[in-house]
Amino acid sequence: MCTKRCLKLLMLGILLSTLNLGAAAADAPKPDCHVGTYRFANSPDVDIGNSGDDKLRWRRQDGTTGQLTRSSDGSWTSTRGWTGKPDGIRVVFPPCGGDGIRFDGKQGTRIAFDVTETEFAVEDAKLAGRLVMPKGTGRVPVVVLIHGSENDSARDSYPLQRQFPSAGIGAFVYDKRGTGASTGIYTQDYLLLANDAIAAMREAKRLAGLRAGRVGYHGGSQGGWVAPLAAQIEPVDFVVVAFGLAISPLQEDRSAIALDVTRHGYGADVMGKAMQIADAAAAILISNFQDGYDQLEALRQRYGTEPWFHDIHGDVTWLLLEKSPQELRVAGPKLFAAVPLHYDPMPVLRNLTVPQLWILGEDDVDAPSAETARRLRVLNAAGHPISVAMFPRAEHGIYEYETAANGERLSTRQSDGYFNLMRDYILGRTLEPQYGTAILTRVAAP
16 A cells, blocks of 8 residues: 555645645655766766755666765765665766766766656546657657555656666656646545556657557556556556555555564464454554544553564554544545555456566565465466566565664665566566576466
């Protein structure tokens, strides 16, 4: 449904809006004039994107990344991943209007793309979109980027809108309804979001014209439910799902709680108690956050002093344990607007003939991947056109991590091979034998 970090940001925005302070917070930050992908003579491309709070984030296609903070002399210093630890990289940009960069002592130039801004209507909403194409006149694949559950502007925040074009792939990015510059009401209704994605795909093909080759979807996280559904309604040439799920949203939270139990080393007795909490949390979600709090509170009173209790987070349950019923009755229906809790993606996947690549993180605690991987491999074995890549030691977002002294995971980078795997699949290339440490289950040759 949404990562813990994502839920905290959504909750903050909703609470601010209830205090009439939300207008400024809801306005998506404008892209900084240094945003772009830069090319170097003898080193890999570097993408520069917004990172909020007047910071920037650099990324390479090998998954390395860091956050940039402006120094007093006008240069920018980097910290590794999301750790806050200096990595020694210094970046210098020319004044706004220039296309150069000096990154870690190397001189580079911003890559020029063919960029078309657009607005397209879908039922009761107008969605703001952007097509980013590699320079040239030849045909290229075009990938439509489908949102996760976040409520910020994809046009402002998605680096793949530049990274794919730098690799010879067109990218269409759009602000989903109720976010960024798009109108309509924010929702997690998968069918409505699938129809929006179809409209985005049609708009991308219209704008790309004769340059459009293979056209398909990339769906991250919640987009893993939406992209296959959109492809079932109106077929495309491919679907890439990154850190998505082949189970229902309710099963996601339950699976996350079960993983909390096992990864902390507790046994069957604790699992039984934790599943009582999962059941109580599900009852609150099914009631649209209006009822069921007494049962959850009773379990807190019964088990709250036991050592395992504070290791139980789930995907959503931690929020129900952390916030008051009064807050949740107001904010919950907005956080999970129209989310189909019982949605079963398997009928779509069993009947979908569009080729798919699913990329999962083995250590994903927000969207536990084990059952999804099992189901996808069963479909693969039965002849469905599904390839699966499992990255060890990677969590949600295919981020590798280190563990702080307090047990918190600090993301350090995305896994090496993750981008190259997506690039080769979208370009229609024969996949390499290995992509980083990924364990690949491939579609059998006909």
